[in-house]
Amino acid sequence: MSEKDFLSMIQDNQGIIHKICRIYRDSPEDREDLFQEVVFQLWRSYPSFSGGSKSSTWLYRVALNTAVASFRKNRPNITTTEYLPDVQFEDINNEDNERQEEFLAGIRQLSEPDRALIALYLEELSYQQIAGILGISENNVGVKLNRIKVKLQKIVK
């Protein structure tokens, strides 16, 4: 597959990368950095992607791996009102923004591995696929998910 194929695959699947960035980083700047890091890592590992697994499975694995393993820049924790009008990286014209932010903030309260698990579950991957991406047993996926669902239902009301 060529660079063109790669870019068009990323363009088609960029929604999930954005969602992963939103559950792993707090500020828009950090999310933008992580998004770029994920695309960079996907491009680097693209030659080793044999096509044996589904492209979406490979994408989830690389994106989540990058999110949990990449170093964060030490930025000062400045809280501002929403984004500046000219910042286009994140959608600001979303009237459901507040509710969604509350939902995502709830997920961000989970531990980093739990965030990966719930993201894959919400993406409707099977236990077998989740276990394959994370490198844990299917049984453990079930145990953890039950615990996470209860925790998340309490956090996000």
Place this chain on the structure above:
Amino acid sequence: MEIEELRKEWKSIKTPQIDLDRLKDMTIEKSHPVLSGIRKQLTMELIGWSAVLIICFTGLDADAKTMLANAILIISVTIPMLFNIYGYKLSKEFIAGPDITSSLQNQIRSLKRFAVTSVLLRIMLIAGVGYFFLSNININPGKLMLLGAGSVLLLLPLYLLVRIWTKRVGTLSTTLRLLKEHE
């Protein structure tokens, strides 16, 4: 919120659309925000230590020092610099296994190795530069105090370096431990 509602909420998250040109830019190492920061730092260190070497060999009577002191200075400065270049290469490698657990295990192993070597080389750098400056001079109480103050100044970054590595490895180890919980 019930599970189906959570799923619905997840699916309804609106995400921006980044165009192909911008995505293509993101695959280029030169435009990578973290890597460009590391590259700048590396370049500055390289220039700084090259300047130190030039000053040592032109203005600090390097010819009055022994051959051994000169050799130690060059080696103790050059090897950490080369190792930093290797570190830059390593900082691009996040994906090191067929799944996230094995990738994290491999990354932690490689980071620990890198951290230990990095700290040892920093000690070598301090010792090497110290040996160069102290060889062939008579130590009096004034110089001893100066040496003590200099040592504290050099040991502080070393302490910070150890702290940074401990934190980085610790964060990844915690993630791995939580991931493998109940296995």
